[in-house]
Amino acid sequence: MLHRPGQRFLQAVLLCAAIFAFLGAGDETRFRDLGHRLMCVCSCNQILLECNHVGCNYSDRMRGELMTAIQHGDSDDLTLQAMVQNYGPTVIAAPTSTGFNRVAWIMPYVALVMGLTTMIVIVTVWRNRPPGPPPAGGPGGAPLGGGPPISGSELERFRQQARKDTEL
Amino acid sequence: MSQIGSFALLLALALSAYSFLAGGYALFRPGPLSERLGETARRAGIATFGVVFLAAVVLVISAFQNDFSIAYIYHHSNRDLPGPYKFATLWSGQEGSLLFWLLLLSTYGLVLRLRHKTDSRLFAHASVIIAAVQVFFLLLVNFAAHPFALLQGTFPPDGAGLNPLLQYPEMVIHPPMLYLGYVGFTIPFAFALGALIMRYPGEKWIQITRRWTMVTWCFLTCGIALGMHWAYAVLGWGGYWGWDPVENASLLPWLTGTAFLHSVMMQEKRGMLKVWNMWLIFITFMLSIFGTLLTRSGLVNSVHAFAQSSIGNWFTGFLAITCAVCVYYFVKNRNHLRSEHKLESLVSRESSFLFNNLLFVVATFTVLWGTLFPKISEWVQGNKVTVGPPFFNKVNIPVAMLLLLLTAVGPLLSWRKTSLDSLKRNFLWPALGALAVGVALIAGGIRPWQDMSYFYSLMAIMLSALVSLTVLSEFVRGGRVISRHTGQNLIASMIHLGHRNTRRYGGYIVHFGVVVMIIGFAGSAFNRDAEREMAYGDQMKLGAYTLVCRSYTQEDKPNYGSQWAIIDVFKGGKQIDTMYPERRFFKASQQPSTMVANRSTLAEDLYIVYEGENLDTGRPIIKAHLNPLVMWIWIGVWVIIIGTILALIPNAVPVRVAAPARVETAPVGAGV
Numbered sequence: 077m078l079h080r081p082g083q084r085f086l087q088a089v090l091l092c093a094a095i096f097a098f099l100g101a102g103d104e105t106r107f108r109d110l111g112h113r114l115m116c117v118c119s120c121n122q123i124l125l126e127c128n129h130v131g132c133n134y135s136d137r138m139r140g141e142l143m144t145a146i147q148h149g150d151s152d153d154l155t156l157q158a159m160v161q162n163y164g165p166t167v168i169a170a171p172t173s174t175g176f177n178r179v180a181w182i183m184p185y186v187a188l189v190m191g192l193t194t195m196i197v198i199v200t201v202w203r204n205r206p207p208g209p210p211p212a213g214g215p216g217g218a219p220l221g222g223g224p225p226i227s228g229s230e231l232e233r234f235r236q237q238a239r240k241d242t243e244l
Numbered sequence: 245m246s247q248i249g250s251f252a253l254l255l256a257l258a259l260s261a262y263s264f265l266a267g268g269y270a271l272f273r274p275g276p277l278s279e280r281l282g283e284t285a286r287r288a289g290i291a292t293f294g295v296v297f298l299a300a301v302v303l304v305i306s307a308f309q310n311d312f313s314i315a316y317i318y319h320h321s322n323r324d325l326p327g328p329y330k331f332a333t334l335w336s337g338q339e340g341s342l343l344f345w346l347l348l349l350s351t352y353g354l355v356l357r358l359r360h361k362t363d364s365r366l367f368a369h370a371s372v373i374i375a376a377v378q379v380f381f382l383l384l385v386n387f388a389a390h391p392f393a394l395l396q397g398t399f400p401p402d403g404a405g406l407n408p409l410l411q412y413p414e415m416v417i418h419p420p421m422l423y424l425g426y427v428g429f430t431i432p433f434a435f436a437l438g439a440l441i442m443r444y445p446g447e448k449w450i451q452i453t454r455r456w457t458m459v460t461w462c463f464l465t466c467g468i469a470l471g472m473h474w475a476y477a478v479l480g481w482g483g484y485w486g487w488d489p490v491e492n493a494s495l496l497p498w499l500t501g502t503a504f505l506h507s508v509m510m511q512e513k514r515g516m517l518k519v520w521n522m523w524l525i526f527i528t529f530m531l532s533i534f535g536t537l538l539t540r541s542g543l544v545n546s547v548h549a550f551a552q553s554s555i556g557n558w559f560t561g562f563l564a565i566t567c568a569v570c571v572y573y574f575v576k577n578r579n580h581l582r583s584e585h586k587l588e589s590l591v592s593r594e595s596s597f598l599f600n601n602l603l604f605v606v607a608t609f610t611v612l613w614g615t616l617f618p619k620i621s622e623w624v625q626g627n628k629v630t631v632g633p634p635f636f637n638k639v640n641i642p643v644a645m646l647l648l649l650l651t652a653v654g655p656l657l658s659w660r661k662t663s664l665d666s667l668k669r670n671f672l673w674p675a676l677g678a679l680a681v682g683v684a685l686i687a688g689g690i691r692p693w694q695d696m697s698y699f700y701s702l703m704a705i706m707l708s709a710l711v712s713l714t715v716l717s718e719f720v721r722g723g724r725v726i727s728r729h730t731g732q733n734l735i736a737s738m739i740h741l742g743h744r745n746t747r748r749y750g751g752y753i754v755h756f757g758v759v760v761m762i763i764g765f766a767g768s769a770f771n772r773d774a775e776r777e778m779a780y781g782d783q784m785k786l787g788a789y790t791l792v793c794r795s796y797t798q799e800d801k802p803n804y805g806s807q808w809a810i811i812d813v814f815k816g817g818k819q820i821d822t823m824y825p826e827r828r829f830f831k832a833s834q835q836p837s838t839m840v841a842n843r844s845t846l847a848e849d850l851y852i853v854y855e856g857e858n859l860d861t862g863r864p865i866i867k868a869h870l871n872p873l874v875m876w877i878w879i880g881v882w883v884i885i886i887g888t889i890l891a892l893i894p895n896a897v898p899v900r901v902a903a904p905a906r907v908e909t910a911p912v913g914a915g916v
Contacts, residue, residue: 105695115630121488123633126481128838128855128867169632171617176625180617184610184639191602199598200517202587 106146109153114172117163139162210236211217245306246314249392252299256292256346257382261494264375265290267545271368271442282368289357289371292378293350300347303340303391307333312403315395319762322832324802328416329406335419336410338540338555339391344420345536346381350429353378356431366449368432369438377430380562385547388555389822398612405832408804412478418470422494425464426532431456432504433529436522440573443580450511450521455892457508459526462888468494469881480838481771482852482869484877487636492615493535496608500528503604510597513659519574519579520601526570531608533563538615586736596654611636641700648707648762650879651755652714657683668760670721674713681709704766708759715752716758722749743896750891757883760876767848767873774794775867777858778809778859789850790814796864804828806839809854809864825854825866 108125116127118134124142127135138159145155159167171177267285270278293862303316307330312318320337321330335344353374356514385391409415432453439449471494472484485491504524509515541556583608614631617885621629643892656662656670685702686692692699723738742749778793785791796809808826812819821839831838836856843850851869 113634115632122481122486126483128479128853130482131313166628166630169630170635171621171631176621177629179613180621180629180631180635181639183613184606187609188602188606188643189615191606194633195598195602199587199590199595202583204586 083109103143103146106152110142110146110152113168114138114142114159115167115169117167134163138167218221245302245309246392246394246743249299249302249306250390252295252302253343253382253386253390253392256295256299256350257379257386259288259292259295260378260382262377263292264379265374267368267372267375269484271372283423285375286357286360286368286371289353289375289378292375293354294349296347298786299391299429300334300343303343304331304334307331310403311401312401313394314391315393316391318395318400318403318857320403320406322405322803324832325403325406325411326803328413328643329411332410332416332419333406335423336406336415339385339389339393340382341419341423342385342389342555343391345423345427346378346385347422348423349378349381349430351430352428356434363448364450365442366435366438366444366452368435369442373434373437376431377434380558382557384558388558403832405830406584408828408830408833408835408837409478411803411837414470414474414477417533418467418474420467421463421470422467425460425467426494426497426535428456428460428463429529429532431460431527432525437570437573440522440577440580443577447512447515450508453525454505454508454512455842457505458888458892461498462885464494464498464501465884465888468498469878476851476874477840477842478838480840480855482771482851482853482867482871483768487614487633489615490539492611492636495537495611496531496535497528497603499608499611500531503601503608504528506597506604507601510594514585516583516585516587516594516595518583519578519598520683522574522581522599523570526566530563530566531612533559533566536646537563540754571580589664591657591664591667591854593654593657593659593662596650596657600650600654603643603647603650607647608642610639610643611705614639623831638895644762645700645703645707648704648711648759651758652707652710655714655718655752655755671714671719674710674717677713678706678710682706690721695769701766701769702760708763708766711755711759715756718752719749742890745889746895750887750889750893753887753890754884755885755887757880759880759884760883761880764875764880766876767871767876770872771869773867773869775855777861777863777864778811778866779861779863784866784868786850786868787848788815789868789870791852791866791868793866794863804830806838807854807857807864808839809866810865811852813850823850825852827854827856846873846875849874 111125112123114124116122116124116132116135116138118127118132120127120132122128124135124138135172141159141162142155150158156168171180173181263285265285266281266288270282270285277672285644291656303314306314306317307321308327310317310321316337317333320340325744326332329791333340335341352369355373356367357371360371412702430502438444468491471491475486475491476482476484507517507521507524511521537556538561541559551839565713589595614635617631618628635871652674653667653671656667656685658666661856682702682705685705690702692702719741720734722741723734726732726740727734727737728739730737772787774784776782776784778784778791778796780793780795783790784794790813792812792814794809794810794812799806799808806826806828806845811823811825813821815825821843823843825841826839828837828839829835838853841854849869849871851871853867853869855865857863857866
């Protein structure tokens with residue numbers, strides 16, 4: 077009962093976001109979006125909408141086909157599939173999420189997770205590592221002057237002082 | 245001339261081989277003569293520079309003398325090529341650029357060998373390792389990619405000309421900068437491997453290496469930025485970074501080099517991450533070599549790549565040997581690399597550096613993976629796929645955002661342990677400031693929910709504000725302490741502060757430069773463009789601008805013919821500028837090139853491209869781009885350079901702080 081107003085607020089926010097998202101998805105927006113997900117196949121290695129070769133045998137035709145498909149009401153997937161059928165798989169500017177191509181997308185996240193795991197292991201090992209032998213005459217060891225050993229609170233005070241000094 | 249050049253390269257190979265063998269013998273077989281032998285090896289290394297320099301001078305003179313009997317000069321120059329580009333011939337082709345690489349390596353080696361008294365044994369190790377790298381490149385230029393090879397048959401009257409894309413002023417600066425960066429990583433690598441081989445006691449080698457790495461990193465940053473600017477000004481597609489394999493190749497060592505510059509502080513201050521730092525610099529060097537392999541072997545397709553050749557096998561072999569040597573000495577001497585301290589808290593500067601390094605390495609892996617995936621796909625499933633900007637943007641932008649967040653938080657954390665209270669206290673105002681910037685941008689019309697790119701832009705600008713405010717708060721906090729003790733005003737105190745710890749505050753300025761660049765990148769989400777055929781008096785509207793074609797014409801010059809348009813630019817009904825987009829056709833190479841007309845302001849670039857002429861109507865086709873905030877990228881680069889230079893300056897001797905009692909007793913308003 078208590079969290080119902082919170083849920084309603086969340087629903088309202090999601091609804092607003094969806095409305096705004098759909099409002100922005102006109103033909104022109106879709107054309108720009110899909111046009112940036114395709115490559116020009118004239119061997120210029122450029123995104124379709126960025127190919128600037130005058131007299132390019134492909135880009136004008138491809139843009140025309142793309143616009144026609146959008147005006148026809150084809151879905152994004154269908155449009156891209158048609159382009160692949162016409163121009164081959166390299167026309168898609170990024171690997172698809174099917175078959176082996178999925179590996180392209182997965183690996184960066186695998187690397188991140190593996191890195192994080194390694195980091196956690198390293199941090200755990202470091203935190204549990206016993207402190208090394210104190211250097212002679214240094215903090216925690218016998219003071220050079222031969223006076224009484226420094227207490228923990230004094231040591232912390234010195235650390236804070238040193239930190240303040242070096243913060244400059 | 246070619247014989248002098250060929251002889252110089254052979255002599256350089258002999259000298260380098262001597263430097264490597266005699267230097268290595270002196271280090272590993274100590275005896276009564278080893279010191280003198282080592283000294284002769286050092287001098288041979290110095291002499292290598294002179295001989296390689298001679299070979300490079302001979303090649304440049306051959307270009308100026310139009311000596312087309314040399315195949316390299318024939319393929320990369322022509323009689324009407326302007327002088328500066330004739331000079332740039334040295335690095336515009338495969339063979340010449342390898343010679344140029346060698347020249348830079350010899351120059352770095354010269355500086356290192358002249359400074360040997362800093363720590364003669366460590367420098368001797370580094371000198372031998374550099375000699376080994378020199379031997380590899382000299383073998384290449386002598387036997388695989390000879391710059392002085394002669395043309396067979398009759399000599400042609402004129403050369404084939406320089407690639408038109410390279411005939412742009414920045415191309416005279418961009419490759420040297422980039423190569424200074426690539427080649428420069430050999431020096432920290434040599435010191436690191438040398439320190440590992442000799443089980444170098446202490447962290448002094450890290451301090452020596454850090455300075456070299458910063459210089460190298462700065463060159464690489466400049467090189468990459470100049471390349472971006474060149475791509476923006478010459479290629480005419482309205483962008484500056486296309487995630488092309490060759491661009492990626494330059495980014496890889498930059499990413500690991502940047503990680504090294506951060507993690508090295510852990511080793512200096514806390515004696516931690518010794519193994520990591522060692523491998524980070526090894527990998528940075530290997531990535532520099534790998535980048536060269538990518539560019540020159542034909543392994544990947546790129547508009548920037550050199551012609552396909554067999555030298556890829558040489559680089560692969562060299563990489564394998566380098567990797568084997570690094571692994572061997574690491575396994576042999578790894579006990580020497582034990583950390584000295586434990587991690588005291590998760591909320592500490594150490595943790596932030598760890599996370600920072602993790603993100604840099606993940607970004608490196610992602611870029612490398614994306615660059616190689618078309619080849620991997622070809623091997624595995626028999627067909628190539630394209631891995632273009634959508635992939636790289638999607639996986640790298642979130643990583644970049646996290647890095648930006650760390651850039652904001654990291655400086656607020658202390659070494660060893662930070663209390664959450666102090667973090668909250670220091671973070672509150674910058675965070676509120678960043679939030680206010682976000683609200684202002686949404687109120688100003690940015691709709692992050694409409695498009696993912698808008699969302700990323702908003703986040704990037706908010707995080708940039710956060711970093712800027714934390715950097716500012718660090719300066720103000722430190723400045724206030726100095727001001728309180730010395731009575732100086734805040735600005736003077738902040739300058740004083742920068743002088744007292746140049747590395748730290750120089751680093752903050754570098755962070756600020758990165759932030760300025762990020763704001764520039766964020767602007768790309770709002771790019772717009774329009775294209776049309778324009779006859780006399782035709783208009784084209786783009787944003788607040790109206791472009792009117794006043795005229796179009798042609799011109800013929802010795803090196804090229806050009807077509808260009810004269811476009812009047814109106815804003816708010818008032819003419820504010822006239823722009824001249826141009827398209828050139830180079831005679832010798834029979835290739836076209838664009839010369840973009842760009843009106844750059846802090847708010848946006850009006851970028852006009854003469855795309856060509858409609859053959860049916862004879863009218864020019866003009867494409868205009870409105871690219872917001874691009875100038876911020878170039879300003880950011882300057883800020884980074886300034887910050888790096890500041891960080892390289894030694895700290896000023898701390899000024900004696902006046903006793904607080906004296907400050908308190910100073911009369912009010914007396915001034916200081």
